[in-house]
Amino acid sequence: xxxxxxxxxxxxxxxxxxxxxxxxxxxxxxxxxxxxxxxxxxxxxxxxxxxxxxxxxxxxxxxxxxxxxxxxxxxxxxxxxxxxxxxxxxxxxxxxxxxxxxxxxxxxxxxxxxxxxxxxxxxxxxxxxxxxxxxxxxxxxxxxxxxxxxxxxxxxxxxxxxxxxxxxxxxxxxxxxxxxxxxxxxxxxxxxxxxxxxxxxxxxxxxxxxxxxxxxxxx
Amino acid sequence: xxxxxxxxxxxxxxxxxxxxxxxxxxxxxxxxxxxxxxxxxxxxxxxxxxxxxxxxxxxxxxxxxxxxxxxxxxxxxxxxxxxxxxxxxxxxxxxxxxxxxxxxxxxxxxxxxxxxxxxxxxxx
Numbered sequence: 001x002x003x004x005x006x007x008x009x010x011x012x013x014x015x016x017x018x019x020x021x022x023x024x025x026x027x028x029x030x031x032x033x034x035x036x037x038x039x040x041x042x043x044x045x046x047x048x049x050x051x052x053x054x055x056x057x058x059x060x061x062x063x064x065x066x067x068x069x070x071x072x073x074x075x076x077x078x079x080x081x082x083x084x085x086x087x088x089x090x091x092x093x094x095x096x097x098x099x100x101x102x103x104x105x106x107x108x109x110x111x112x113x114x115x116x117x118x119x120x121x122x123x124x125x126x127x128x129x130x131x132x133x134x135x136x137x138x139x140x141x142x143x144x145x146x147x148x149x150x151x152x153x154x155x156x157x158x159x160x161x162x163x164x165x166x167x168x169x170x171x172x173x174x175x176x177x178x179x180x181x182x183x184x185x186x187x188x189x190x191x192x193x194x195x196x197x198x199x200x201x202x203x204x205x206x207x208x209x210x211x212x213x214x215x216x217x218x219x
Numbered sequence: 220x221x222x223x224x225x226x227x228x229x230x231x232x233x234x235x236x237x238x239x240x241x242x243x244x245x246x247x248x249x250x251x252x253x254x255x256x257x258x259x260x261x262x263x264x265x266x267x268x269x270x271x272x273x274x275x276x277x278x279x280x281x282x283x284x285x286x287x288x289x290x291x292x293x294x295x296x297x298x299x300x301x302x303x304x305x306x307x308x309x310x311x312x313x314x315x316x317x318x319x320x321x322x323x324x325x326x327x328x329x330x331x332x333x334x335x336x337x338x339x340x341x342x343x
Contacts, residue, residue: 007329015232
């Protein structure tokens with residue numbers, strides 16, 4: 001039997017992209033700046049975010065969503081900052097999707113917030129495909145992971161707006177080759193801004209907060 | 220691995236389209252898959268049959284066109300295909316080239332369908 005071709009031309013993640021677009025409009029209407037934090041498991045997202053929330057809370061209204069396959073441990077840690085935090089337990093899903101973010105925020109008054117941080121599931125592959133409606137996508141890389149991570153996971157770096165090196169206080173102890181890491185980031189994403197931080201020692205954290213304030217001002 | 224989620228989104232998009240077409244058998248789904256889409260072809264192919272089972276797409280082939288990454292070289296002013304995702308540089312003049320013009324595609328481009336003869340419809 002004769003078959004025929006029917007043109008479709010549709011993004012496979014169209015549903016997610018439409019939901020992300022709606023979220024982006026809601027965020028803009030509420031004058032809310034949203035940051036999506038992605039990294040491998042153990043890169044220090046939660047510690048970094050805890051320090052960020054604690055510092056920012058003194059100056060503005062902040063909140064966080066945190067995605068994990070299981071447990072509410074990260075939300076409990078982040079709540080110590082005093083900011084409102086909600087855990088998204090994804091079960092078997094290895095990334096956050098716009099729909100999960102939308103449901104988690106359903107009863108939140110977004111206009112009462114200045115910054116919302118979304119800590120994605122620790123994974124350097126899957127979160128790259130899903131727009132969450134964020135203003136800023138930040139990829140974190142810890143000094144303990146090795147300098148070649150950007151080369152191994154170019155897609156997530158390619159889609160990021162900012163890279164943050166974490167645990168810089170451990171750089172010397174683990175023999176971190178800073179120049180090599182910065183070079184590799186630039187190889188997969190030329191021009192990407194990189195901040196060097198340590199949530200524990202406080203290194204670079206003020207620069208990060210300034211970056212947030214600047215980004216929010218121009219968004 | 221998120222390819223099962225991707226496969227399910229793909230099936231959902233395709234089934235929506237099929238419902239508009241009436242009684243057709245879907246022979247194949249045509250996809251464009253960019254090298255920067257974040258999706259691994261083999262994992263998607265593996266997940267596809269599983270996700271298609273019991274839907275209007277069951278039994279269809281997956282025909283994937285892989286799209287290499289192309290960047291706009293700021294120096295040459297030309298589109299250049301990258302031989303490697305590890306070096307976002309113009310392969311001709313070696314200038315760093317961050318502007319991706321192709322390679323993020325994750326797109327259902329077409330359905331290949333055949334009409335189901337009327338007498339066969341009743342058997343379904």
